Amino acid sequence: SAVISQKPSRDICQRGTSLTIQCQVDSQVTMMFWYRQQPGQSLTLIATANQGSEATYESGFVIDKFPISRPNLTFSTLTVSNMSPEDSSIYLCSVEGLAGDHQYEQYFGPGTRLTVT
Amino acid sequence: SQQGEEDPQALSIQEGENATMNCSYKTSINNLQWYRQNSGRGLVHLILIRSNEREKHSGRLRVTLDTSKKSSSLLITASRAADTASYFCATGGSNYKLTFGKGTLLTVNP
Numbered sequence: 001s002a003v004i005s006q007k008p009s010r011d012i013c014q015r016g017t018s019l020t021i022q023c024q025v026d027s028q029v030t031m032m033f034w035y036r037q038q039p040g041q042s043l044t045l046i047a048t049a050n051q052g053s054e055a056t057y058e059s060g061f062v063i064d065k066f067p068i069s070r071p072n073l074t075f076s077t078l079t080v081s082n083m084s085p086e087d088s089s090i091y092l093c094s095v096e097g098l099a100g101d102h103q104y105e106q107y108f109g110p111g112t113r114l115t116v117t
Numbered sequence: 118s119q120q121g122e123e124d125p126q127a128l129s130i131q132e133g134e135n136a137t138m139n140c141s142y143k144t145s146i147n148n149l150q151w152y153r154q155n156s157g158r159g160l161v162h163l164i165l166i167r168s169n170e171r172e173k174h175s176g177r178l179r180v181t182l183d184t185s186k187k188s189s190s191l192l193i194t195a196s197r198a199a200d201t202a203s204y205f206c207a208t209g210g211s212n213y214k215l216t217f218g219k220g221t222l223l224t225v226n227p
Binding site: 041094097109 | 147148150152158159160161162165205207209213214215216217218219220
């Protein structure tokens with residue numbers, strides 16, 4: 001499976017500011033995803049990061065709030081803009097598995113724990 | 118809305134016992150996957166079962182899928198303290214998107 005790293009691992013931010021989270025993969029992947037996990041909750045898909053085009057957002061998530069970049073097949077960033085305490089969550093990126101037996105599996109980064117005060 | 122619903126929400130057992138977690142979902146799926154999360158960290162992929170499969174094994178893990186009942190179960194045999202974690206089921210479509218359930222918090226007591 002791919003090795004995925006995220007930066008930062010955690011941060012405490014003031015409301016009204018923005019934070020950019022980086023996701024780096026050790027191999028080229030086609031599909032990259034960003035998820036949010038609010039405290040004590042499950043994961044919710046924010047968007048699919050598409051290489052060379054705009055991200056595809058899920059219902060309830062908009063580009064102005066969560067702009068995403070995908071400059072190449074190994075890297076993506078998620079920005080949480082104009083933060084409020086409700087944005088306090090763990091943000092995780094994931095990538096798809098290899099074709100064949102591991103097709104459709106997803107592998108997750110270690111997550112970024114964000115606290116907004 | 119959440120696709121999967123795990124049952125139970127929390128489970129506490131002794132080391133050596135088996136742990137069974139269930140997952141129900143509402144719409145048709147391409148596959149169903151189980152993940153483990155330790156203390157709010159990243160998710161670890163455990164096993165994927167495709168919609169045309171009924172049972173799958175991986176080490177101490179056994180997963181079943183009943184598409185007629187839209188349900189799946191994860192069995193962990195001979196549990197260990199290190200199995201203590203949250204377990205999530207996630208349903209997947211052909212577009213690779215995953216919809217996660219609410220999770221089961223498993224505590225294995227030494």
